[in-house]
Amino acid sequence: MRLVLGALLGLLFLVGLGPMLWLARAAVTPTQNTLREPLSLWSNPLDWANLYTAWARFDIDLHMFNTVVIAAGAWLVQIVVATTAGYALSVLRPRYRKAVTGIVLATLFVPSVVLLVPLYLTVLDPPLLGTSLVNSFWAVWLPAGANAFNVLLVQRFFDNLPREVFEAARMDGAGPFRLFWSVVLPMSKPILGVVSVFAVIASWKDFLWPMLVLPDPAVQPLSVRLPALRSFVELDVFLSALALSSVIPIALFLMFQRTFLRGGGLGGAVKG
Amino acid sequence: MSLTRTAEPATPPPGPPPAVPATPGPRRRSPRSWARGGGPACLVFLLPLFLVFGVFSWWPIVRAVVMSFQRTNLVSAPTFVGLDNFAYVLSDPLLGTAVTNTLYFAVLSLVFGYPIPLLAAVLMSEVRRARGLFSVLAYLPVVVPPVVSVLLWQFFYDGGSTGVFNTVLGWFGFGPVGWLQDPVMAMPSLVLVATWSAAGGTVIIYLAALTSVNPDLYDAAEMDGASIWRKVWHVTLPQLRGILLITFILQIIGTAQVFLEPFLLTGGGPANSTTTVLLLIYDYAFATSLGGDYGAATALSLMLAVFLAVLSAVYFRLTRSWSSS
Numbered sequence: 001m002r003l004v005l006g007a008l009l010g011l012l013f014l015v016g017l018g019p020m021l022w023l024a025r026a027a028v029t030p031t032q033n034t035l036r037e038p039l040s041l042w043s044n045p046l047d048w049a050n051l052y053t054a055w056a057r058f059d060i061d062l063h064m065f066n067t068v069v070i071a072a073g074a075w076l077v078q079i080v081v082a083t084t085a086g087y088a089l090s091v092l093r094p095r096y097r098k099a100v101t102g103i104v105l106a107t108l109f110v111p112s113v114v115l116l117v118p119l120y121l122t123v124l125d126p127p128l129l130g131t132s133l134v135n136s137f138w139a140v141w142l143p144a145g146a147n148a149f150n151v152l153l154v155q156r157f158f159d160n161l162p163r164e165v166f167e168a169a170r171m172d173g174a175g176p177f178r179l180f181w182s183v184v185l186p187m188s189k190p191i192l193g194v195v196s197v198f199a200v201i202a203s204w205k206d207f208l209w210p211m212l213v214l215p216d217p218a219v220q221p222l223s224v225r226l227p228a229l230r231s232f233v234e235l236d237v238f239l240s241a242l243a244l245s246s247v248i249p250i251a252l253f254l255m256f257q258r259t260f261l262r263g264g265g266l267g268g269a270v271k272g
Numbered sequence: 273m274s275l276t277r278t279a280e281p282a283t284p285p286p287g288p289p290p291a292v293p294a295t296p297g298p299r300r301r302s303p304r305s306w307a308r309g310g311g312p313a314c315l316v317f318l319l320p321l322f323l324v325f326g327v328f329s330w331w332p333i334v335r336a337v338v339m340s341f342q343r344t345n346l347v348s349a350p351t352f353v354g355l356d357n358f359a360y361v362l363s364d365p366l367l368g369t370a371v372t373n374t375l376y377f378a379v380l381s382l383v384f385g386y387p388i389p390l391l392a393a394v395l396m397s398e399v400r401r402a403r404g405l406f407s408v409l410a411y412l413p414v415v416v417p418p419v420v421s422v423l424l425w426q427f428f429y430d431g432g433s434t435g436v437f438n439t440v441l442g443w444f445g446f447g448p449v450g451w452l453q454d455p456v457m458a459m460p461s462l463v464l465v466a467t468w469s470a471a472g473g474t475v476i477i478y479l480a481a482l483t484s485v486n487p488d489l490y491d492a493a494e495m496d497g498a499s500i501w502r503k504v505w506h507v508t509l510p511q512l513r514g515i516l517l518i519t520f521i522l523q524i525i526g527t528a529q530v531f532l533e534p535f536l537l538t539g540g541g542p543a544n545s546t547t548t549v550l551l552l553i554y555d556y557a558f559a560t561s562l563g564g565d566y567g568a569a570t571a572l573s574l575m576l577a578v579f580l581a582v583l584s585a586v587y588f589r590l591t592r593s594w595s596s597s
Contacts, residue, residue: 001398001500008395012409016472020416022436023424038436081320088317100318107329113529113550114577117557117569118332118339124346127327146329151321176313205418207532212558223419227536230423239427242420253415254408260415261407261476 020246027051027243031236050240058233060222060241064248067221070140070210071203077145078199079192086154087180091166101155107148116208119143123213139213144203150195157191158184193259201260204249340571357571361556367572369544370552373459377548378527380463385523389471390516393478394504407479411472418469422536425465426452429537452538455545462533462546470526474519481515482508525580549576 026034030047033040054060085104089097123139124132133139161184169183185192204223211224222245230238253260340357342350361367396406413421428436429451438448451461489507498506509516531550534540540547540555549572557569 005395005399008392009406009409012392012406015468016409016412019421019424019428019468020412035434038434039439077324081324084317084319085321088314088321092314092317094314094318100321103330104321104325107325107333109581110333111525111529111577111580113553114336114570114573115329115332116553116573117566118335119328120557121335121344121566122327122332127331142324143328145320145324148325148329176317180317201415207419208535208554223417226419226423230426235427239424242424246416246420249415249417250412253412257404257408261411262480 020250023239023243023246026236027240029236031234034236034239047236050236051244054233054237054240054244058229058237058241059225060244062218063220063222063225064244066219067204067223068248070137070221071200073137073141074144074203075196075199077141078147078150079195081145082147082150082154082195083185083188083192084180085151086158087184089151090155090158091161091179091184092176104148104151107146108152116212120212134213135216135219137219140203140206140210143209144199147199150198153195154188154191157188161187193256194262197256197259200252201249336570336574339566340574342567344566353567357567358575360565361568361572361575364552364568366544366547366552370547370549373544373546374528374530374548374550376459377463377530378524380460381467381523381527382520384463385467385471385474386520388467389474390478390512392471393475393482394508396475396479397482398500407476410475413468414470414472416469418532419536421469422465422533425468426537429461453542455542458538458542458546462530462537465537466527466530466533474523477515477519478512481512485511521583524583528576528580 028046028048028050030050088094089101094100123143124134126133133142165183165187166179169179174183206221207223210221214220214224217225217228226241226245229241233241339350341352341354343353343356344350392410396403396410399406430436430438431448431450431453432438433442433448435448435451437451441447441449449457451457485508489511490503493503493507529550530548531554534546534548534551535554538546540551553569553572553576555564556572557564557566
């Protein structure tokens with residue numbers, strides 16, 4: 001058994017970490033060496049200038065900034081929608097809560113592909129605004145908020161909070177807004193952590209939707225810009241750009257492993 | 273889909289009877305307590321939900337159904353054309369290719385991505401020390417942005433004899449493989465990247481389910497002298513049945529909408545061998561900059577959605593009849 005586990009660990013190192021280690025090395029290797037000896041363990045000389053070229057000359061800094069802003073906005077919209085809705089449906093409990101929960105949950109069964117074209121047309125000509133949202137971050141932020149999974153997660157969490165605390169707060173004269181801000185939100189840090197991780201990761205990964213609604217390179221996130229770069233950037237600089245694009249998600253993962261892994265397991269548990 | 277409360281407070285709160293707190297029911301409330309309980313405030317709190325879901329989810333869903341019966345371009349008002357869009361899509365010779373390719377992708381994904389994570393999770397659940405290290409390594413590819421993995425693997429897949437994978441094959445005396453250029457190899461190559469980026473998530477889901485299996489069952493099996501493989505077969509797998517069904521359906525639903533890998537790696541080629549349904553939808557709607565055939569695109573999206581819904585309904589029914597018999 002020890003032997004099998006040792007082999008598994010070795011395999012996981014090779015398959016899980018190997019490609020990223022390769023990328024890290026290739027990011028600082030001149031193109032010629034990468035092409036001639038793709039699997040040599042070390043290159044001489046190292047070419048650190050690749051990283052700088054990618055960062056400054058090919059605007060990786062700008063696109064990474066866009067990625068961060070898009071992720072932050074999508075996160076905020078999702079948190080606001082999920083917590084207010086979860087609070088209203090689970091703590092305030094209006095009579096129509098079943099109906100609202102039902103039409104929110106129904107959207108879980110509609111695959112996102114159905115929304116692609118009508119959502120695109122909605123963003124081209126949104127109601128009430130009178131101006132197209134194309135090339136605006138709102139076109140990515142707002143649709144991200146329509147996430148039934150988040151609402152379900154938060155609602156379930158709020159359902160399990162002890163109701164005596166709410167009653168006590170009401171006795172002390174807290175209105176619904178005070179109750180939300182000072183009692184419910186501080187108690188829900190664990191679930192907010194999970195929703196945040198889901199939100200940031202999903203936004204960082206998204207490709208098709210931002211590609212459709214952000215055609216202007218100046219506002220594009222990394223995921224949309226990188227495929228365009230490959231046709232006109234030298235290979236070593238391109239690989240540096242890929243490496244730079246992975247640094248933040250991997251760093252976040254290593255810092256918040258527990259939340260990531262718990263969230264990953266939860267994804268299956270809740271959908272069940 | 274009822275959301276029943278799983279944990280009740282130890283002492284029932286004063287007021288409404290605690291027996292059915294999750295259902296609104298015929299509960300009598302005075303207007304004053306309705307207001308204090310948050311009646312009008314409730315609407316304020318639901319406003320973000322209604323706005324965001326209304327504009328970006330409910331309305332587009334309705335619109336998708338309407339548009340599939342219309343001819344829409346961005347210049348003139350849409351006109352109803354009955355079932356023309358559906359007839360057009362169904363008579364498109366590429367549709368059969370796209371459906372076959374998508375099914376092929378789904379089957380290959382199941383072959384690669386279903387047993388391997390399960391095996392890895394079962395083995396990892398036996399790990400006593402440093403299980404965290406195993407989990408982190410398995411999950412790492414999931415946090416790499418998919419576009420980065422796809423572009424990186426595109427370099428690995430270089431068809432020349434000095435490509436990364438071909439160099440490795442060369443060590444064992446196999447000739448260079450045209451990973452993405454060869455119509456036979458192209459689809460398996462796409463599935464390989466997709467599996468690499470997704471398998472870690474499945475491992476973690478299984479691992480979470482495995483650690484919730486009652487350890488008494490294992491002790492009983494050990495008492496009866498069961499080997500590890502018999503324990504896996506008779507204790508672990510039956511306990512995991514629910515989660516295995518869920519990951520199966522999630523994987524089908526995910527693979528039916530595969531887009532990123534064929535779009536970036538092959539563009540549907542070579543010779544349409546990797547054109548998937550979603551790629552076809554994208555081509556209908558967005559391939560030309562003049563405003564595409566939105567009617568055909570939504571018609572095909574709807575057919576795909578209905579197919580997915582029917583598939584999961586049939587599958588649920590099947591497994592329910594198994595477990596009850």
